[in-house]
Amino acid sequence: MNVYQVIETGQKIVPAEFNFFPEPIFSIVLCIAIAILIALLISGEIELCYMVGPIMLLIGFFLIFPTSLHDYHASTKQYDSDIEHWKKEIAMPYIHSLPVKKSEVIYIKIDPELGTDVMNIDPFYNLTNSKEVRRTPVVVSFKEEGEVTTTTDWLTTSMELSDGEKPYIEYQRLDRDLGHDVNAGIYNAKIHLPKSYTFTDIK
Known part of the structure; x- marks a missing residue:
């Protein structure tokens, strides 16, 4: 492996990004919230609809945020592990192969x-x-x-x-x-x- 391949392999390892809306939990919560709001609108419960909306947002937040945080920590840990593996298995052997x-x-x-x-x-x-x-x-x-x-x-x-x-x-x-x-x-x-x-x- 030459120096360009070593660099390219390392560039493929990118830092984890925090995703507040993880799949598929966000999709499930969103579908449930929309279904409830549509049902309330059809039934004519407009005032109840205004009350349920903020409540659904709070419930969605407390359901989604812990999962997002957990996924972010897991991704960060994986990133660190990938960097360590790259250093040990690719960068270090390349440097050891250089002329003394x-x-x-x-x-x-x-x-x-x-x-x-x-x-x-x-x-x-x-x-x-x-x-x-x-x-x-x-x-x-x-x-x-x-x-x-x-x-x-x-x-x-x-x-x-x-x-x-x-x-x-x-x-x-x-x-x-x-x-x-x-x-x-x-x-x-x-x-x-x-x-x-x-x-x-x-x-």
């Missing part, structure tokens, strides 16, 4: 003031069934196609390199927004550091 890039890290520091809300921007953070991955709050700059890219986020870090190896970052870049808060940017980033690396620059 490897770039040299030229600057890195720990940012202990970085709030956990930044990490939760990740649209897939709560969708993975794997064990929680330990992340580090960092500011990292790296070379990307001849330019310097800087990102501040909670990223996965690993200190498995030998002392002679230079730090580098692996990541996948999404070049365009997919919709439903899955935005263009860096995904699945992992910083590789030497075993003896020391964060000398801590914010």
Whole structure:
């Protein structure tokens, strides 16, 4: 599935709309009300007709509104479920299929003031069934196609390199927004550091 198909599939998922007149209850209540009013008009009970009309409207409201509200909540729940399914089964696999890039890290520091809300921007953070991955709050700059890219986020870090190896970052870049808060940017980033690396620059 290419990026256009992923976006198109996501666009088919639309938010629920509140419908005050659900079918078929509205049709049934309306038919009953019209039948009663016609019967009263034929019988000549004009005054009674004026009294019954507002009463029928109130009865119709109390019959229809709870059903409408229930249907709306059910539709909203289904919408959220569809979005979660799209992210997990379509958007996430697409991003995982993107080429993994490897770039040299030229600057890195720990940012202990970085709030956990930044990490939760990740649209897939709560969708993975794997064990929680330990992340580090960092500011990292790296070379990307001849330019310097800087990102501040909670990223996965690993200190498995030998002392002679230079730090580098692996990541996948999404070049365009997919919709439903899955935005263009860096995904699945992992910083590789030497075993003896020391964060000398801590914010």
